[in-house]
Amino acid sequence: MSNSDRPLSPHLSVYRWPITMTLSILHRGTGLAMSIGLLVMAAWLINTAAGGADYERFTAVMATLFGRLFLIGWSFAFFFHLANGIRHLVWDTGYGLEKQQATASAWFVLIASLVLTVVFWVLLP
Amino acid sequence: MSLRAPLGKVLGLGTARDGTDHWWMQRVSAVGLALLGLWFVGSLVSLDDLQYANAHAFIAAPLNSVLMLLLCATLAYHSYLGVQVVVEDYVHAPGIKVVALIASRFAHIVVAAASIYAILRIGLGA
Numbered sequence: 001m002s003n004s005d006r007p008l009s010p011h012l013s014v015y016r017w018p019i020t021m022t023l024s025i026l027h028r029g030t031g032l033a034m035s036i037g038l039l040v041m042a043a044w045l046i047n048t049a050a051g052g053a054d055y056e057r058f059t060a061v062m063a064t065l066f067g068r069l070f071l072i073g074w075s076f077a078f079f080f081h082l083a084n085g086i087r088h089l090v091w092d093t094g095y096g097l098e099k100q101q102a103t104a105s106a107w108f109v110l111i112a113s114l115v116l117t118v119v120f121w122v123l124l125p
Numbered sequence: 126m127s128l129r130a131p132l133g134k135v136l137g138l139g140t141a142r143d144g145t146d147h148w149w150m151q152r153v154s155a156v157g158l159a160l161l162g163l164w165f166v167g168s169l170v171s172l173d174d175l176q177y178a179n180a181h182a183f184i185a186a187p188l189n190s191v192l193m194l195l196l197c198a199t200l201a202y203h204s205y206l207g208v209q210v211v212v213e214d215y216v217h218a219p220g221i222k223v224v225a226l227i228a229s230r231f232a233h234i235v236v237a238a239a240s241i242y243a244i245l246r247i248g249l250g251a
Contacts, residue, residue, distance in 0.1 A: 032211060035204040041197070042236045045243035048180055055177040082162060085155050092152065123170040 019106045027084045030077035037074045075120050080113035147206060154203040161196040181247060190248035194241055201237035205230060 015021070047058040061067050087105050090096050096105055127134075168189070172179055183189055208229045216222040 028207075028211065031204075031207045035208050038200060038204055038233075038236050041200070042240045042243070045184070045193075045197070045240050045247075048177070048184060049243040049246040052177045055180065059175070078162065078166070082159060086159065089152065089155065120166065120170065125170070125172055125174045 018103070019110075020102050023084055023087075023106045023109060026080060027088070030081045030084075033077045034074065034081060037070075037077070040070070040074075072117070072121065076113060076117045079116040079120070080109070083109040083113045083116070147209075151203065151206045154199050154206070157195070157199045158203055161192060161199060164192060165196055184244060184247045185250070187248070190244055193244045197240040197244065198237055201233045201240075205233040208233075 012021070043058060047054040062071060087096070087109050090105075096102065168183065169175075172183060184193055209226060212222060212225045212229060216225050
C-alpha cells in the first residue's frame with residue numbers, strides 16, 4: 001500500500017543544519033542514554049544494599065577509565081536533558097518559540113549543561 | 126452532523142480518549158524529575174565522601190529513603206514514556222515494534238522493582 005520511495009517528512013536533508021536540530025536529537029540521545037544508565041543506578045543501589053564488599057567492587061568498576069567516562073557522560077546527559085527539558089517546558093507555555101529565541105536558548109542550554117557538568121565534578125567528593 | 130467516515134463508524138475505531146495523556150504525564154513526570162534530580166545531585170556533592178558507610182547512611186535516612194523511592198519510580202516511568210516514543214518513531218515493523226514495546230515495559234518495571242527493593246532494604250535495615 002505504501003510506496004517506500006516516497007520522501008518522509010521532516011525533510012531533514014534539505015536544510016542547512018542549525019544548532020536547534022543538534023539539540024533536538026541530543027535531547028533524545030541523552031534521554032535514551034540515561035534510560036540505559038538506569039541499570040547502573042539500580043546496580044549502585046543493589047550493591048549498597050548488599051553490603052560493603054559488593055559496594056567496593058562496584059566503585060572499583062566505576063573508578064576504571066571506562067567507568068569514569070561513563071559517569072562523566074551520564075552527568076552531562078543529566079544536566080543537558082534537565083536544562084533542555086526546562087527549555088521544552090517553557091515552549092509548552094507558548095514562549096520562546098521565535099527562531100532567534102530558540103537559537104539563543106539552544107546555545108544557553110548547551111553552555112549551561114557543560115558548565116554544570118564541570119562544576120559537578122569539581123564539587124563531587 | 127458527524128464528520129466521521131461511515132467505514133470508521135462501522136469498525137468502531139476512533140479516539141481512545143487518552144490523546145493528551147502520554148504528552149501530559151511526560152511533562153508532569155519531567156517537573157517531578159527536575160526537582161528530585163536537583164535534590165539528588167545536590168545531595169551527592171554535599172556528602173563528605175562516597176564510601177560505603179556514607180552512601181548507606183545517606184540512603185537509610187528516612188527522608189532520603191522516601192525521596193530515593195520517588196526518584197527511582199519517576200525515573201523509570203519517565204524513561205519508559207520516552208523509550209516508547211523512540212520505538213514508535215523508529216521501529217516500523219509491526220512485530221518487532223510490539224515486542225520492543227513490551228520488552229521495554231518489562232525492563233523498566235524490573236529495574237524499578239529492583240531499585241525500590243534495594244532502597245527498602247537499606248532504609249529498613251534488613
